[in-house]
Amino acid sequence: MSFDKLRLDGVTRRFAGRPGLVDLTLTIERGEFIALLGPSGCGKSTALNCLAGLLPLSVGSIWADDTRLDTLPPERRGFGMVFQNYALFPHMSVRRNIAFGLQMRRLPRAEVRRRTDEAITLVQLEEHAAKLPGQLSGGQQQRVAIARAVVLEPALVLMDEPLSNLDAKLRLEMRTELRRLHQSLGLTTVYVTHDQEEALSLADRLVVLRDGRVQQIGTPEQLHTRPANRHVADFMGYRNLLPLTVTEKVGDRVVLARGDLRLIGTAVAPVDLGDEVTVGIRPEDLRLVDADAIPATVEVVEYQGREVAVEARTADGVRLHLRTPDRPAPGHKIHVAADPDRVLAFPTDDGAGG
Amino acid sequence: MSFDKLRLDGVTRRFAGRPGLVDLTLTIERGEFIALLGPSGCGKSTALNCLAGLLPLSVGSIWADDTRLDTLPPERRGFGMVFQNYALFPHMSVRRNIAFGLQMRRLPRAEVRRRTDEAITLVQLEEHAAKLPGQLSGGQQQRVAIARAVVLEPALVLMDEPLSNLDAKLRLEMRTELRRLHQSLGLTTVYVTHDQEEALSLADRLVVLRDGRVQQIGTPEQLHTRPANRHVADFMGYRNLLPLTVTEKVGDRVVLARGDLRLIGTAVAPVDLGDEVTVGIRPEDLRLVDADAIPATVEVVEYQGREVAVEARTADGVRLHLRTPDRPAPGHKIHVAADPDRVLAFPTDDGAGG
Amino acid sequence: MRRGLVARPAAWLVWGLVAFFFVNLAGVIGSVVVSSFGTRWFDTWLPQGWTGGWYAQAWQEFGLLSVLLVTVQVSALVVGISVLIGVPAAYVLARRSFPGRRLLYLLFLLPILMPPITYGIPLATVLYKYGFAGHVSGVVLANLVPSVPFVILTMTPFIEQIDPAIERAARMCGAGTRQIFTRILAPLLVPGLLAASILVLVRTVGMFELTFLTAGPDSQTLVVALYYSMSAAGIRAQQSVDAMAVIYTTMMLVLLVVALRFVNPTQLVARVKEDVE
Amino acid sequence: ACGAPDSPGGSARTGGPVPEKPGAPVTLNVLDVAGNLQLTQTMIDEFVRRHPDIVSRVTYSKSPAPELVGKVKAQQNANRVDIDLVLTGVDGLAAGIDQALWTPLLPTYAGRLPGMASYLPGAAAMQKLAGDFGVTVTYYPSGPLLEYLPSKVPNPPTSAQGLLDYARANPGAVQYARPSNSGPGRTFLMGLPYLLDDSDPKDPVNGWEKTWAYLRELDKHVRLYPSGTGETMKNLANGSAKIIVTTTGWDINPRALGTVPKDAKVAALDGFHWVTDAHYAVVPKGVSTDKQAAVLALLNWMLTPEQQARAYDKGYFYPGPAVRDVPLSMAPADSRAAIEEYGRPEYERLIADHPLEVPLDAKALVAAFDRWDREIGGGKVTQ
Amino acid sequence: MSGRTALRHRLAERGIDRQLLLLAPAAAFVAVLFIYPFLYGVGLSLQPARGGPLGAYRQFFADPYQRDTVLTTLGLALPAALLNVAASVPIAYRMRGHRSGWRSRGKRLLTTVLVVPITLGTVLTAQGLLNFLGPTGWFNRILLATGLVDAPLRLTNNYWGVFFSLVITGFPFAFLLVLSYLSGIDPTLERAAATLGAGGAQRFRRITLPLLAPGLATTFCLTFVLAFSVFPSAVLVGDPAGQTRVISIAAYDAAYVRYDYPMAAAIAVIMGVVELAVIAAVLGWRSLLYTGSTSGGKG
């Protein structure tokens, strides 16, 4: 089933009445790489399962151009999927697991063999091709799951956290391979990941879900620099979420304050003077400066490679997280500042809706 | 089974004759937090399984102080374990899964209830306490697995990639909780992760494995700044591994060159003039400078939040990876330099042994 | 996984009981086999003499060669067809919920519960009417009546045990329902299929009433001859009944061994995930 | 073999007059529910050999008697009868008559069965039980007799009271099988009213006071009632029973087969009457007239003295022939040899001296079984 | 088209779709070959010679000799089925596992040997019990020779003979099913329980047994039905007029001795109803249990 546009129209799935995914409307262009992001349990896997046809929709429809898809059984949609829990065929060797889909398409034996071998090489399991899934390590199993899905070169690939059990190096390699495959084969990909960096580096567009509802759909840059609400911000790594009050306002530039703390920032949605807002700042956007900024005391320093993660507290007891290549010691007094463009003010009461 | 020292002595496990874990010798102090790291399939889970008593050793022994442990069945060791594949009891609700271990210890009902509730809160599954594992999302299942192990407050907790299926924010929270638990309860933890950052931030000591063999054991800082060989380096994020020749040598400061490329670095092991070495540099240790350094052309720029990942190529065709907050465009000429302390030269032929 | 010392007494008890069971079982079987080869056996440990005559006589009297062939044919067909029909039905009952599911379950229970006395004669009438009875086909059809539900009932829990995610994965690979059955479920269900087949086999070979009612002169199975020799009017030596019983058991054993050969015997206890050690 | 079912006699006539001879040689399917083929199969085979123009092939099947009725009914309900000739004992015969399964062969075709005119008196009496439906093919006076090993029972009882006394003195030593599962068992049951001089030996419900009282008394000293005659024979042989009930055939044949020691002896109780037994040939309704013709020709053949002599067998149904003037000397050699070795000269006199009685009719016999089960067998609570 | 789709959609929501067609062959088969004959039999039971439609049933329950067969049969079938299932579980539990080395070969052999009695059939079992346990059989001979008893034990032609035969024929049946059901349970779960401090007995009771329970329920039902319809051995090695006058004997007598088909059909229906009651209880219990995949997470 190939398509130019894949359209999800109000896709909703309930579990015993409680919503797993609510009203997902999204058009995916052929060749796009879409990443689904969101906290654990937000409905990412549910969305993939609905797309794949593994879960019937409670409401809504899915269209491939003008063909209605959601009534077709999964095997007639011709999509590929990497399952979050792998779902490998326990009675088949790695090789047979990967070849299975090709055999289902009745490809000539030689081609099955060739493509299976390629996929095995892709996921670096040459040595393990004859093992059963039960004899593999977790990461090896995950790679079989990836190979089994991509070997089919399906029109749409659905990947549910496909790299979560791989080590950093392999993850990077696999990520590059997946991107390469996506481009060279002209696949359309919907990708679930909990790794922001992965999402940002791979995807053309991101969909952020929370409690089954879409929070924001946009390019990586949009999400990163302009999260639509504080939940997205929270999720996108704005670890400092401070409850402040709007004390001055010029355009969308606002002054935010509480006690000692005073910051200049940018309002993401219209706010009024005196509003309580949530102010989001990423740890890496907070800088140590010499003076004339927010004073705080270092409490915890965590070694993180070239940088350290610092937890500091202002005189008022507000906790701040920052990352810095400098190494302040616990107890030190520091001064912290941030670029107003990177200080985002969100209305505190914004609902779940995007 | 509590202990002051847990000693692994030549622990070896083979699968049908092929090594899964070879000759692991390690002494763990009570209260220590040990992280096992290594590429997929290197034997991390095997090591945990041996410790837990789920896999009989092929060779070697395990001692808790002066008591030999490896002959005890798992239930007599009193260790807790988070399984990589969760192994939740499919017929028990989340609550009952978590309470199971407490019930096995015949604790009073009220205490079981209290501690179970605490553990459920810890992993933020209050709303899902009555569900069966099959009704949970992947990350929720993983959290049940964590709660089930830590609720016992066991002398030794073994965690096999316990956070791999959680989103970044939750992972960070859980990481903090685990560290807190570890400290407040005085647990000893052996932790498998493929996330270097997690390992570096959590662990007192790291054990790096490759192909079942120990490569290096040391503190995070040791591993990060002085990987013992090029494999560890590779794994610790030294993404630039360049085959160069030693052209000058003063103490352990060496000059390394090939064609245009010329770098000053530090020898990790004794090298001689003229030796072919592998030079490791992390992407974040390569700086863009104005001139007087290695010239290269930008090829790929990948957006990664505040920084970008750049792939550049020297005139000789050597590919360099670097991270920078600047945003060079593909095709630009750049100059790259690195601090000699952070340029490590490893003998190319170093074996697998640590 | 090593078992603790605590398990020892329980283990010993279990093995002790198993051993006791076997010793007595050997006695039960042995006494029949010995008797079937004995000339006369009165109040002694062993018969006075040995002979194969009882077998020769039984073989000849019942034309056992053709009876055995019919028996093998009937039981193979019944096992094959009931698995083919029963497993898909068991699959639906295990996996799906739909209105009328319980009623259907009851419907499938009934033929197992109801003694053939209730339905045997009318069933045979139907089969005679449409020209099946009197031939192997009629015997097979009649025996399928309890066998199909039997397969359904035994297979349902086996299917429930299989993680549906595996099936979903197969669908994502483009496998249709048929391929799911042949490529995924069948291999995973091997232990169950084997158990169900063996039990259907045993029940079919031993099914006297329905077979007798629907068999023609050329489609009798061994059990009819066996029951005749055991319970018909007239004088029979005990040894000849013993010989018949041994022939019956031997045939079953051969069928069982063939069945186990056919499907790898280790799969009787095979599992999806390997145990350690 | 499971190809398209042909239609047996689908178009053939099943009613109307039976021709002298089938239009074409027929296949006969013979079902034996009485163990009668032991005696008659050689007769039938010989007939087929001699008359291929009448019968081209015979198939034999055997089954326990009780289930027969159901099978024939199923076939008749479906109009597809494929059993052409049934060889049965009294019970199957009666059940079939009761359920209207059999084609009446008599008196219409009596003329084609001249052999019936020379039945022995006992056989003639047994033939009356068959009414218009069956033809007696073999006959024997049966029992009741007692059997014992002289080494174990030097002085066997000679009267009913003696048997009771013996049982009392030797608990568990007297054994008979559950009557509904055993020929000798039921013969003993039916013979008792004559021995005890009960008011109506043909009415087990109202006329057997003494019999039931006697059985109840005997029951106190009987340890078990096996479910088959064979079992009692085995127990006699291995010594766990000392006196069992038997019939002529059950006396001679098992000793010839070796399941009972050769030196076992029989005793007759004073004043006993023989309760006779016979096997019948019957034709189910729905068999084509061509096949009926073949069956009639076959039966006629079987009732000739030459063929009847084969019924001596090895004492299986001793003597066996249903017609007069068939001396042992006419029997095949192996048969003669067996009977000379295992037969008993005293039988001739016993048969001559004691009255012959026909067994109970089916209804009465079932009533007797039921009462025996309830009051004798069922009352027994042994541990 | 969209109307059809909508209908299909709505039916699918209620759980009705094309997959249910997989039921069709079995359902059709049973409907065609069983329903009519069965209803015919039930109808027959309602047409006794006298006593109105329920006459046969009334007659059965009015007569203690008949009525008691229900209890007699339950008294044999329930303990035998329970024993068979209960004994199969620990043995199968120890036999499960697919290991290598001599131990596995030994277990495999033992498994095969345990399954062998399934081939015996009722007749050989009955003959064997009569021969072996009979007054002069090897069993009593050994007891006598070793001086353990001074008169042969009475082990056949009574309750125990039938009970033994139900065990010999029923045990391998139950064992085979239980062993196979066990093989479908993921062994990692027990390992997980072990790390939580559960000893062997608790692992079995809390993990394996609950996951096995649905299979056990089915096994029990089938073994019970098998035992409840015991016939040949109740006659051959039992005391068919007394202690082991099971309900099939009553049905058999009605059908084949008295040719009282309505009564026979009525007794058979009663058999079915009693079995159904027991099975309904067991399956009702089963429906309260967890049934579903027995795997515990990823993989």
Ligand SMILES: Nc1ncnc2c1ncn2[C@@H]1O[C@H](COP(=O)(O)OP(=O)(O)OP(=O)(O)O)[C@@H](O)[C@H]1O
């Ligand atoms: N039962 C088995 N039979 C054969 N080989 C096995 C078996 N179990 C594990 N292995 C092999 O042993 C090696 C180590 O496995 P292990 O599970 O310890 O890896 P790991 O370090 O945990 O990897 P990952 O990060 O992917 O989970 C792997 O190559 C694996 O394929």
Ligand SMILES: Nc1ncnc2c1ncn2[C@@H]1O[C@H](COP(=O)(O)OP(=O)(O)OP(=O)(O)O)[C@@H](O)[C@H]1O
């Ligand atoms: N079968 C079910 N019954 C009830 N609730 C369910 C069921 N399946 C999923 N849910 C619930 O629906 C919500 C969404 O689940 P889903 O698996 O889509 O989450 P997810 O976004 O994939 O999370 P994760 O990142 O943890 O895998 C969760 O809260 C989950 O508990």
Ligand SMILES: NCCCCNCCCN
């Ligand atoms: N399951 C019942 C088997 C019936 C066997 N009938 C034998 C006839 C006994 N007289």
Ligand SMILES: [Mg+2]
């Ligand atoms: Mg998920």
Ligand SMILES: [Mg+2]
């Ligand atoms: Mg692992």
